[in-house]
Amino acid sequence: MAEQPVPSAANSQPDSVIVACPVDAALNRVPRVRMGQDPKCGTCHNSLFPGRAVEMTAANFERHTLKSELPVVIDFWAAWCGPCRTMSPNFEAAAKVLEPRVRMAKLDTEAMPEVSSRYAVRSIPTMIMIHKGREIARTSGAMPTQAIVQWIGNALSQAHL
Structure with a gap:
């Protein structure tokens, strides 16, 4: 009987990932x-990684933050917030660079105040990285695209993701 290969740290990850x-x-x-x-969605056949941020709603929030195995970076923002509007194109540009490593998402704090309260968001824009329901990192304030990409890269490294 042949010996089974021993998994190493390099190949100990599952062969597939659950993606919302x-x-x-x-x-x-x-x-x-x-x-x-x-890759395409098996249900609606749209791209799973379109290179833009997902709009968070009450209907999709749990699927992206708890059920999906991708880290999700949420930009908590509001339409009346000048720095939020300034950062929005930078956040979208970062999505093009970072997918499929992370899911980028936007959450309107005016439309979903209960989620903002749950995560104790005190100022906007605030970015929070969540992986499997757990907060991994957070930062507040508007950033240029490269700073967003660098912050997310550092947070992923520190969390060993």
Whole structure:
């Protein structure tokens, strides 16, 4: 009988990842080797990684933050906030760079005040990284695209994701 290979730290990750669709929030199992190959949702057939932030709603919040296995970076913002409007195109540009490593999302604090309260958001814009329901990192204040990308990269490294 042949010996089974012993998993090493390099290959101890599962072969697939559960990803919530940015359009209908359907959960999709995506092989890791296909993550960068524009995988499509099995339900609505839209791209799972469209290169833009997902609008968080009461209907999709739990799917993206608890059920999906991707880290999600949420920009807590409001339409009346000048710095939020200034940062918005930078956040969208960061989504193009960071997908499929993370899911970028926007949450309107005026539309979902209960979520803002749950995460104790005191100023906006605030970015919070969540992985499997747990807050990993947070920062407040408007940032240029490169600073957003760098902050997320550092947070992923520190969390070993």
